């Protein structure tokens with residue numbers, strides 16, 4: 001600042017006499033008390049030990065409540081280690097792994113090493129070296145601790161300028177649905193959906209155990225493993241306890257963000273998990289193992305309540321794997337599991353956003369004017385809706401502060417940023433850069449969204465919005481559906497697979513995925529459809545089909561629907577205005593489309609107006625209609641619900657030409 005004749009400006013700052021260059025002089029004078037305050041430490045090690053106070057996350061008890069209130073910290077640790085030791089025990093050897101709590105690198109600082117009780121440890125000559133080593137358990141670490149672990153030990157971990165943890169997921173940057181297998185046993189044989197169209201590719205119990213042993217051996221061969229004990233489902237009566245054993249801080253932080261985080265009291269009473277994931281993703285499966293067709297295998301065993309991951313580090317496998325488990329467990333309790341986002345207006349009006357990956361569930365459910373219940377996985381029970389997860393997983397390719405401010409602001413300390421590219425020096429992320437993958441992702445706790453509704457539950461939905469990203473550009477931006485049409489489109493699950501989320505998809509391609517989540521459903525689609533129909537009917541919900549894909553031509557010729565327009569359409573659905581608009585019926589699909597929506601140019605509402613070549617439009621429309629018809633053929637033999645009339649209506653609700 002230039003001097004303007006004010007004597008204080010140069011001579012003194014805050015009353016401290018100025019030294020050379022006008023800067024305040026450094027105080028070196030001795031204090032009256034005989035010296036500057038000194039730390040209460042005699043050695044450097046002691047000084048460092050002062051830095052950290054004992055706290056909750058790894059020792060979750062404040063002593064007051066709970067059945068274990070009388071337990072000492074040591075006893076509690078012992079019990080936790082016993083439970084984890086049981087999780088990690090080999091099924092073929094006599095000895096369980098010897099577990100130690102804490103970071104092996106820090107053992108000098110925390111000398112109190114508690115050994116896992118080795119109940120069946122009896123040294124024999126058959127014991128291998130693996131049973132003689134220790135495995136350190138990093139249990140429910142905090143985000144800060146996980147950052148340190150990642151940055152120290154995992155190549156490709158960096159802190160971005162906004163504080164997020166940038167990581168690389170390795171060779172796989174999307175899910176591998178073709179490598180996902182489900183154990184077919186006497187029970188699942190009858191219960192699950194097998195065969196054409198089903199995501200459940202079978203494997204036998206023995207092969208599962210071979211892969212399980214491989215994963216467990218790999219994990220036990222490491223110096224340390226991360227263990228997360230967390231919950232799924234905000235409906236307290238239907239909460240599921242999950243344990244995730246993984247080798248990377250990245251995976252542990254991802255699940256910390258994505259699952260529901262237990263309070264210290266809840267963790268204290270955690271007990272035995274209902275489901276366990278063994279994530280040995282850095283280690284491949286063995287191609288000589290029966291059924292293995294690549295180095296990647298994601299194996300689900302519902303009987304054992306376990307999942308094994310080999311040969312992929314893509315973190316989405318864990319959350320979507322658990323989603324599959326919920327698609328099995330919840331319908332058994334008459335609860336419908338939904339691959340949908342969910343939000344609620346100020347008046348308590350709830351909307352569901354169904355859609356396949358990349359169609360806009362996360363983007364459109366994250367709405368500054370509404371409460372976010374969740375972005376991806378929900379349950380609909382007799383009491384209303386509940387989120388399964390405790391976090392969101394947003395696509396961030398082309399993310400901008402202007403278009404998606406809430407997601408932008410959620411990318412801060414604690415958030416996992418997968419496979420993004422950033423400036424080497426400033427660590428500013430370039431969200432346009434697809435060098436690593438188009439499927440760049442951010443995983444953050446749901447409370448990072450300012451309007452998150454905690455607990456993440458709400459009343460029965462009023463609107464059921466089916467999102468389709470139509471790469472052909474012939475579906476209208478919005479159509480109002482009757483119940484039969486809603487069911488037809490729900491079972492069809494049409495969209496274009498957008499590049500990146502699944503391996504090998506490089507450009508949008510038409511796909512049909514039953515219930516908008518065929519990769520995750522475990523029962524026949526008509527089971528979920530029947531539940532959805534009866535719930536929508538009972539609670540008077542309206543169905544909508546929203547095309548978030550192309551307009552003005554197919555992919556390559558037209559362009560993606562403007563997000564601003566889609567938001568206006570969604571606003572009109574929420575407000576109830578669209579329910580009472582004027583409608584006309586389209587050819588072929590017989591969809592009811594509004595003639596006007598506030599804030600949206602009327603001419604785009606009927607896609608024919610946006611195509612310069614009307615003949616090409618008509619041909620493309622018929623082509624898509626044909627794809628719908630042939631896709632639906634496999635469902636014609638099934639009855640939906642108890643009422644045969646509904647089935648007939650649903651079949652008739654498809655394209656007609």
Ligand SMILES: Nc1ncnc2c1ncn2[C@@H]1O[C@H](COP(=O)(O)OP(=O)(O)O)[C@@H](O)[C@H]1O
Pocket residue numbers: 355356357358359360361362363364375393394395396397548549560561562563564566
């Ligand atoms: N009209 C639109 N509606 C919704 N999303 C759009 C639209 N146009 C572009 N997008 C982009 O498409 C992507 C949708 O991804 P996301 O919301 O994460 O999907 P999902 O949660 O269903 O997997 C986002 O990157 C979003 O910015």
Ligand SMILES: C=C(OP(=O)(O)O)C(=O)O
Pocket residue numbers: 175316320355356357358361362376393501
């Ligand atoms: C993470 C995924 O889901 P979504 O794109 O629906 O968020 C996925 O399909 O792998």
Ligand SMILES: [Ca+2]
Pocket residue numbers: 339355356357358
């Ligand atoms: Ca999805």
Ligand SMILES: [Mn+2]
Pocket residue numbers: 358361362375376393394395
């Ligand atoms: Mn999503």
